[in-house]
Amino acid sequence: MAGLGVNIDHVATIRQARRTVEPDPVWAAVEAELGGADCITFHLRKDRRHISDRDARLLKQTVRGKLNMEMSLDEEIVAIARDLRPDQATLVPESREEITTEGGLDCLANADRLRAVTKALHEQNIVVSAFVDPEPSQISAARDAGCDAVELHTGNYANATGDDVGPAWEAVAEGMEVGFENGLIVHAGHGLTYENIQPIASILGFEEFNIGHSIVSRAVFVGMREAVREMKRLIDRAVLFSE
Ligand code: PXP
Numbered sequence: 001m002a003g004l005g006v007n008i009d010h011v012a013t014i015r016q017a018r019r020t021v022e023p024d025p026v027w028a029a030v031e032a033e034l035g036g037a038d039c040i041t042f043h044l045r046k047d048r049r050h051i052s053d054r055d056a057r058l059l060k061q062t063v064r065g066k067l068n069m070e071m072s073l074d075e076e077i078v079a080i081a082r083d084l085r086p087d088q089a090t091l092v093p094e095s096r097e098e099i100t101t102e103g104g105l106d107c108l109a110n111a112d113r114l115r116a117v118t119k120a121l122h123e124q125n126i127v128v129s130a131f132v133d134p135e136p137s138q139i140s141a142a143r144d145a146g147c148d149a150v151e152l153h154t155g156n157y158a159n160a161t162g163d164d165v166g167p168a169w170e171a172v173a174e175g176m177e178v179g180f181e182n183g184l185i186v187h188a189g190h191g192l193t194y195e196n197i198q199p200i201a202s203i204l205g206f207e208e209f210n211i212g213h214s215i216v217s218r219a220v221f222v223g224m225r226e227a228v229r230e231m232k233r234l235i236d237r238a239v240l241f242s243e
Contacts (some may be wrong), residue, residue: 002207003038004037005068006228008025008029008042012055013049025042025051029042029063036228038065039088041212042068042069044069044070046072056069060084067087068090068208069090070089071089073105085126087127089121091105091128103155107132107141115146122146127148128149129148129151130149130151143182152179152187154172154190154192158193158196172203176188176206186205188206202238202242204239
């Protein structure tokens, strides 16, 4: 059954809006796990705009399931990841101007650095996943660099409307196949919501969906535990009816 990774960065974003101590993303992670999250995902950015070093340390100590650290290929961040040893690292591009991660990592243009970072993380027994656009050449480049997994960027699918939804879904489904053919674990994420998750979850084979904004948004009204429970239910049902 595909797992749910809950991205808690947005809780830290609210905290940082006031530079105070609440809401605490570490607390959010506990609540998410109590709601059934299989994985907690956080992004330690170079500029520390939301998640802090303190959060990363405490998450490592308190998360009971899988801990997934989103990170760039930056040297300082790689050193922190090697020290922290999350279960998994998801390698993403990062730029200061973006509101959130925009495109996938260019595994072709960054092949040498990606290979070196993957090796450095493997030395610490960290599973390495590359966040890529659902393009065959990017998926095989991630494999060639030694990555264990890819997370397929579902942003195009999430943003598509009308006749564009079908082809965007097809690209994700094909990405899943290509990942499998390359012997990779395949995850998906970005822009997934309560409304658009089920067609993606019905593509069998995904190991994990990483979802942040939609879950945190719903948590404002129903609480984190319930928000996670509802998303889990949608994923489980979609998987069950496709098998
Ligand atoms: N996966 C990756 C690699 C991301 O960068 C993000 C955003 O931080 C997500 C998943 C979650 O995206 P969203 O917040 O749109 O659910």
